[in-house]
Amino acid sequence: MIFVKFNWSDEVKTKIISNSLIAIIAISFYFLIGKITILWDAVNALFDLLSPFFIGFVIAYLFVRPVCSVESFLEKYVFKKSKKKVAIRGLSIGIVVIFFLALFAFIISLIIPEIIESVLSLAKNADGYINGVNEFLSGIANKHGIKYTHLSDFIGSSQELFKNIMSYAADALPEILDFSISIGSGISNFFIGFILALYMLSNKELFAAQTKKIIYAFFPKRATKETLSTFRFLHETFGKYLSSQILDSIILGFLVFICMSIFGMEYALLISLIITISNLIPFIGPIIGTIPSFCILLMVDPIKALWFLVMILVLQQFDANVMQPKIVGKTTGLSSFWVILSVIIGGALFGVMGVFLAVPAFSVLYTFAKRYVEKRLKERNLSPKTKDYY
Numbered sequence: 001m002i003f004v005k006f007n008w009s010d011e012v013k014t015k016i017i018s019n020s021l022i023a024i025i026a027i028s029f030y031f032l033i034g035k036i037t038i039l040w041d042a043v044n045a046l047f048d049l050l051s052p053f054f055i056g057f058v059i060a061y062l063f064v065r066p067v068c069s070v071e072s073f074l075e076k077y078v079f080k081k082s083k084k085k086v087a088i089r090g091l092s093i094g095i096v097v098i099f100f101l102a103l104f105a106f107i108i109s110l111i112i113p114e115i116i117e118s119v120l121s122l123a124k125n126a127d128g129y130i131n132g133v134n135e136f137l138s139g140i141a142n143k144h145g146i147k148y149t150h151l152s153d154f155i156g157s158s159q160e161l162f163k164n165i166m167s168y169a170a171d172a173l174p175e176i177l178d179f180s181i182s183i184g185s186g187i188s189n190f191f192i193g194f195i196l197a198l199y200m201l202s203n204k205e206l207f208a209a210q211t212k213k214i215i216y217a218f219f220p221k222r223a224t225k226e227t228l229s230t231f232r233f234l235h236e237t238f239g240k241y242l243s244s245q246i247l248d249s250i251i252l253g254f255l256v257f258i259c260m261s262i263f264g265m266e267y268a269l270l271i272s273l274i275i276t277i278s279n280l281i282p283f284i285g286p287i288i289g290t291i292p293s294f295c296i297l298l299m300v301d302p303i304k305a306l307w308f309l310v311m312i313l314v315l316q317q318f319d320a321n322v323m324q325p326k327i328v329g330k331t332t333g334l335s336s337f338w339v340i341l342s343v344i345i346g347g348a349l350f351g352v353m354g355v356f357l358a359v360p361a362f363s364v365l366y367t368f369a370k371r372y373v374e375k376r377l378k379e380r381n382l383s384p385k386t387k388d389y390y
Contacts, residue, residue: 055193060200065239066096067201086202093201114269234364241360249279252319259311266300275312279319282359283339286316338366 047054071092079088200207215224253276260268271293278289290312297305339359346358374384383389 052189052192053196055190056196056200057193059194059197060204061238062242063093063096063100063197063201064204065243066100067092070095089202093198097198111269111273230368233367237364237367238360241363245280245282248319248323249276251323252276252279252315255315255318256312259315260308263304263307263311265297265304265308267296271296271308281343281355284343286312286319290316338362 067089071088074088074092075082082088212224212228215227219227253272256275257268257272260271265271274293275286275289278285281288290309293312294305294309297308342358342362343355346354346361348354350357377384
């Protein structure tokens with residue numbers, strides 16, 4: 001038997017191996033497309049199984065900075081010469097948890113009754129509000145000689161609208177029950193995650209050391225340093241973005257509440273809460289929050305609703321040009337296009353949580369892709385600056 005020996009260079013061997021791997025991946029991907037539904041269901045099942053762990057990790061991540069600050073204060077001013085690190089750590093965690101639980105209970109006790117009262121008042125006075133909008137619009141139409149069809153012709157009386165809503169709710173009862181079950185499961189996962197978060201906070205140095213140990217065991221030193229650098233980058237990006245975005249939204253919501261109270265606008269607390277939550281969504285969040293807020297005020301007083309639009313536009317400009325550069329800064333480094341795209345993709349794949357976390361997650365991916373592209377360009381002695389390719 002005759003064997004043919006090929007004297008291929010290392011470059012040719014590398015190309016053959018890389019092309020073979022690409023072909024294998026492409027063929028595998030082709031066969032996996034037909035099984036994508038099964039794979040996605042498996043991923044969802046795995047995610048549901050590990051959701052308490054993810055929830056615990058998020059809680060621990062949000063609490064780690066306050067816990068470290070309290071622990072540092074206790075060691076410096078209260079237990080100066082104490083060597084009971086475990087006890088100090090436990091006390092720090094207890095103080096932070098009790099503080100946030102008390103703050104949460106205090107806010108809920110103030111906001112929830114006011115919101116319930118506002119919603120009930122809105123439903124009770126719906127007929128009067130609709131008639132008021134009718135009179136306002138018909139007055140404008142008559143003044144300018146425009147044919148006007150009453151708003152009630154479109155949506156009927158509020159009683160009829162309420163009946164339609166109740167009928168729909170009855171038809172959607174199975175979905176409502178499923179949603180209630182999912183809420184119960186979510187609450188259970190939250191409590192399990194909360195317990196896991198306390199354990200993570202108590203042993204954060206141990207978990208960090210074990211993670212480094214595993215990385216050093218399976219990766220070269222250079223890759224390990226890059227991996228640890230990546231983790232630090234993730235921590236800085238997510239930590240700074242989340243804390244600054246939450247602070248900015250709270251300040252904006254407070255300003256909306258103050259301004260609405262000064263100008264005597266109804267449902268100030270309800271609307272300011274809507275603005276606060278929606279502002280957590282970058283770029284399109286303020287628009288999402290303004291539309292329902294304007295509709296609520298439009299039913300109460302159309303003139304005040306117009307003034308509300310002017311007020312919210314001024315506050316949003318102040319937030320975008322003054323507050324956000326100071327508080328949020330350029331933590332994401334993304335243009336408006338990438339922000340909108342990331343929010344759409346995050347919402348489509350992961351729902352509400354995906355909408356809120358899409359921007360920092362996409363920012364990390366964008367930064368990694370940018371670094372890789374610039375590295376490849378430098379290897380080819382090409383400019384990494386985008387302006388050189390115009």
